Amino acid sequence: MAALRLVLGDQLSRSISCLQGIDKKRDIVLMAEVKSEATYVKHHKQKIAFLFSAMRHFAKSLKDDGFNVLYIDYHHDDNRGSLEAQVIWALEQHDLDEVIVTHPGEYRLWQAMCEWEKSLGVTVSMQEDNRFLVPQSFFDDWAKGKKQLRMEFFYREVRKHTGYLVNDGEPEGGKWNYDAQNREPMPSDKDVPARSHYEADKITQDVLALVEDTFDDHFGNLDNFAFAVTRNQALDVLNTFIDERLENFGRYQDAMVMNQPWMFHSHISFYLNCGLLDVKEVIEAVLQAYYAGEAPLNSVEGFVRQIIGWREYIRGFYWYFMPELATKNALNATRDLPEFYWTADTRMNCLKQCITETRDNAYAHHIQRLMVLGNFALLAGLDPEQVNEWYLLVYADAYEWVEMPNVSSMILYADGGQLASKPYAASGSYINKMSDYCKRCEYSVKEKTGHQACPFNYLYWDFINRHKAQLENNHRMGMILKTMGRMDDSKLQAMFEDAERFFDKLAVNEKV
Ligand SMILES: Cc1cc2nc3c(=O)[nH]c(=O)nc-3n(C[C@H](O)[C@H](O)[C@H](O)COP(=O)(O)OP(=O)(O)OC[C@H]3O[C@@H](n4cnc5c(N)ncnc54)[C@H](O)[C@@H]3O)c2cc1C
Numbered sequence: 320m321a322a323l324r325l326v327l328g329d330q331l332s333r334s335i336s337c338l339q340g341i342d343k344k345r346d347i348v349l350m351a352e353v354k355s356e357a358t359y360v361k362h363h364k365q366k367i368a369f370l371f372s373a374m375r376h377f378a379k380s381l382k383d384d385g386f387n388v389l390y391i392d393y394h395h396d397d398n399r400g401s402l403e404a405q406v407i408w409a410l411e412q413h414d415l416d417e418v419i420v421t422h423p424g425e426y427r428l429w430q431a432m433c434e435w436e437k438s439l440g441v442t443v444s445m446q447e448d449n450r451f452l453v454p455q456s457f458f459d460d461w462a463k464g465k466k467q468l469r470m471e472f473f474y475r476e477v478r479k480h481t482g483y484l485v486n487d488g489e490p491e492g493g494k495w496n497y498d499a500q501n502r503e504p505m506p507s508d509k510d511v512p513a514r515s516h517y518e519a520d521k522i523t524q525d526v527l528a529l530v531e532d533t534f535d536d537h538f539g540n541l542d543n544f545a546f547a548v549t550r551n552q553a554l555d556v557l558n559t560f561i562d563e564r565l566e567n568f569g570r571y572q573d574a575m576v577m578n579q580p581w582m583f584h585s586h587i588s589f590y591l592n593c594g595l596l597d598v599k600e601v602i603e604a605v606l607q608a609y610y611a612g613e614a615p616l617n618s619v620e621g622f623v624r625q626i627i628g629w630r631e632y633i634r635g636f637y638w639y640f641m642p643e644l645a646t647k648n649a650l651n652a653t654r655d656l657p658e659f660y661w662t663a664d665t666r667m668n669c670l671k672q673c674i675t676e677t678r679d680n681a682y683a684h685h686i687q688r689l690m691v692l693g694n695f696a697l698l699a700g701l702d703p704e705q706v707n708e709w710y711l712l713v714y715a716d717a718y719e720w721v722e723m724p725n726v727s728s729m730i731l732y733a734d735g736g737q738l739a740s741k742p743y744a745a746s747g748s749y750i751n752k753m754s755d756y757c758k759r760c761e762y763s764v765k766e767k768t769g770h771q772a773c774p775f776n777y778l779y780w781d782f783i784n785r786h787k788a789q790l791e792n793n794h795r796m797g798m799i800l801k802t803m804g805r806m807d808d809s810k811l812q813a814m815f816e817d818a819e820r821f822f823d824k825l826a827v828n829e830k831v
C-alpha cells in the first residue's frame with residue numbers, strides 16, 4: 320500500500336501526524352503552492368512570501384533526507400490551482416492507494432476534505448492535528464454543559480494537565496495569574512532590542528520576485544521582509560527572544576510605542592502556526608530560563624498563559640463553535656470597513672501607526688490588534704465579516720482558527736459574550752495611558768466633545784448608549800452604565816452628535 324501524504328503550507332513539521340510511519344521509498348509527500356489557497360482572500364504579500372519560502376525550504380530538507388517529495392510551485396506547468404485538483408493529478412500520475420492528511424486548521428478546508436473520499440475514489444485518512452498541547456476533545460469535554468467558557472479556567476486545567484508551573488497541584492508562586500504585573504507603560508528612555516533579521520537566500524529571493532510579480536494587487540509591501548524561513552532560523556528567533564526580551568515581556572506586554580512595532584514580544588506566532596516551532600519546545604525553553612533564574616515569574620507566567628492559555632483555548636473555541644461562529648453578529652454591526660484600514664490615511668495617530676506598521680511588517684502586537692484596531696472596529700460597529708477578512712489577510716500569522724475567535728468573539732463581541740465577559744471597549748484614555756501615540760495626534764485625548772476631541776472618547780459613550788439595553792444584564796457593565804446615568808445630559812448629547820458627524824464623514828470617505 321503506497322500512500323500520498325499531503326503536507327499543507329501551515330504543517331511544516333517533521334513530526335506532523337500525516338508524516339508518521341512514512342515509508343520513504345514507497346510513499347510520496349505532496350506539497351503545492353495553489354492559487355485557491357493563496358488568493359481566497361488577498362493575503363499580505365509578506366504572508367505569501369513567508370509561507371512559500373518556508374514550504375520550499377521544508378520540502379528541500381525532506382528531499383535532502385531521502386523523502387520522495389512532489390513539490391508543485393506556483394507557476395509549475397502541472398499546477399492545478401486547488402488542493403483537491405492537485406491531489407487528483409498526483410493520484411493519476413502515481414500508483415497510490417491512500418491519501419493521508421492532517422486535520423486542517425480551517426473549517427472550509429476540513430469540510431472540503433471530508434468529501435474527498437467520494438471524489439477521489441481512494442481511502443482518505445485524516446489524522447489529528449498533533450501540534451497542540453491538548454487535543455480538541457480536551458476542550459470539548461471541558462466546555463460541555465458550561466454556560467460560560469472563560470479562558471482563565473481552561474488555562475488552569477491545561478496547567479494542571481501538563482504540570483507546567485504547577486507544584487503538587489498548586490500554582491508556582493501561589494497565584495495562577497500575574498496579569499496585574501503585566502500592564503506597565505514603557506518609559507521613554509527604554510531601549511528595545513532590534514528584531515531578528517534573516518537575509519534572503521536564493522529560494523527566498525525567487526519567492527520575493529514571484530510575489531512582487533504575481534500578487535502585486537495584494538495588501539502590504541515586501542521591503543521589510545526578514546522572516547525566519549527554516550526551522551533553525553525559527554529556533555534562533557525563539558532563543559533570541561529568551562535571551563533579549565523575555566525578562567521585560569511581562570512588564571511591557573500591553574505597552575505601545577511610536578515606531579516600535581516589535582517591542583518585547585516573542586514574534587513566534589508565525590512559526591508556531593506554520594509548524595516550524597513546536598508548542599512544547601517553546602514552553603520548555605522558556606521554563607528552563609525561569610528555573611535558571613534568568614527571567615521573572617510575571618514574564619514567564621504571562622508568556623505561558625498566552626500559549627497554553629489563549630492559543631490552546633482559541634483553537635478549541637473555534638472548532639467548538641464552528642460553523643455558527645462565522646455568522647455571529649450579536650451587536651448587529653453593519654458599518655463598512657473604512658478605507659483608512661487599507662491606506663492608513665487618518666488623523667487618528669494610534670490607528671495610523673498600527674495600520675502603517677501592519678502594512679510594512681504583516682505584524683502588529685496583541686494590544687495594537689485588540690485595543691486600537693479592534694477597539695475602533697467595536698466602537699464604530701464595523702461589519703464582522705469585513706473585519707474578519709481584514710485581519711485574516713493582513714497578518715502573516717493569520718489562519719481562520721486563530722483569527723476568527725479573536726476578531727468575532729474577543730474584539731467585536733459578536734458572539735454575545737461566549738468568550739469575553741464584557742466588550743473590550745475603551746475610550747482614548749486607555750490608549751493614552753499605554754502608549755505615546757496621543758502626544759503626536761491631531762486630536763486631543765483630554766477633550767471629550769468638539770472638533771478637536773479624540774474620536775475614541777465620544778465613540779465610546781455612543782457605543783455604550785447604542786447597546787445599553789443589551790448590556791444592562793451584564794453585571795460587569797453595571798458601573799459604566801451607572802456612570803453614564805450620572806453624566807450631564809447636554810454633555811452626552813454633544814458626544815452623540817459628534818459621533819453622528821464622525822460616522823457621516825466615514826460614510827463619504829472623508830478624512831477623519
Ligand atoms: C483581533 C485579533 C486578531 C488576532 N489574530 C491572530 C492571528 O491571526 N494569528 C495569531 O497567531 N494570533 C492572533 N492574535 C493573537 C495575538 O495578537 C498574536 O498571537 C500575537 O500578537 C503574535 O505576536 P507574538 O508572537 O509576538 O506574540 P506574543 O505577545 O509574544 O505572545 C506569545 C504567543 O502567544 C500566543 N497568543 C497570544 N495571544 C493569543 C491569542 N489571543 N490568541 C491566540 N494565540 C495567542 C501566540 O502564539 C503568540 O505567539 C490576534 C489577536 C487579536 C486581538
Ligand code: SF4
Binds near residue numbers: 667668746748758773
Ligand atoms: S488622541 Fe485619540 S485618536 Fe489620537 S492617538 Fe490618542 S487615542 Fe488615538
